[in-house]
Amino acid sequence: MKEFDEFVTIMRRLRNECPWDKEQTHESLKKHFVEEAYEALDAIDRKNFDDLKGELGDVALQVLFHSIIAEEEKKFTLEEVFTAINAKLIRRHPHIYGEAVVNSGAEQSALWETIKMTEGRMSVLEGIPNHYPALMKAEKVQKKASKVGFDWTKKEDVWKKVEEEISELHEAVESGNKEHTHKEFGDVLFSLVNYSRFIGVDPEEALHTTVKSFTDRFTFIEKRLQELGKDIHTTSLVEMDELWNEAKGHE
DSSP, rough: OHHHHHHHHHHHHHHHHHHHHOOHHHHHHHHHHHHHHHHHHHHTTTTTTHHHHHHHHHHHHHHHHHHHHHHTTSSOOHHEEEEHHHHHHHTTTTHHHHSSOOOOOHHHHHHHHHHHHHHSSSSSTTOOOSSSHHHHHHHHHHHHTTTTTOOHHHHHHHHHHHHHHHHHHHHHHHTTTHHHHHHHHHHHHHHHHHHHHHHOOOOOHHHHHHHHHHHHHHHHHHHHHHTTTOGGGGSOOOHHHHHHHHHHHHH
16 A cells, blocks of 8 residues: 555654654653554544544554564564464454354354464463553453353342442441452452443443543533632532532533
8 A cells, every 4th residue: 555655654764864753662652552542542432533533543653663663673573563463363263264163253252262372371361461441451351251151140149249349348448457448449349340241331431431421510510610700619519519410400
């Protein structure tokens, strides 16, 4: 593709001639990689496809940037990046490129995990990035364990576990043991993530939705107080709560 070849040519030149680009390393670019991915997700949420087009280009830039740095360090080449992903896609889709039979997405997902284990992985849970957000990581761990049968069978039992963990958290808080409280709070979150799987809710997306709702309502309070000529720092909780309910009424 002509445009892709031009993309590579531009980046190689920038890497050679631009002071900022020349200074970058795999480590210095890590935060940019994550930022660009999140910006692409934001464009998807907003259904803004012009923005998404641009953000996907930024994500592609990060892939190319890391590949060029690796070439310079004699670690691997850009061509090897694409050779590896092509081979992986073919290897992990034997129902398309081989004789395997798959009748559902769930069967394909299980087959995918089985193939991973034949590729040298020592654990079903291996390969989950440490940098995942905690809720997303918890869900990923649980789903991987579930694929080999280590899971609850009924959502009612999962909810009982949630209630059990909440009770244990309350006991830990009352005991004043900070370390124990920390652990039990994590157990509550983990059990809630478990329950989210059984009721078909994405925990990360659910919390994002709630945070956005809170932000929108709080911003409404700030705007209304400004219109009334009041300072939020001296406004009573009662008045702010009234405006909070007013914000809910506008939703």
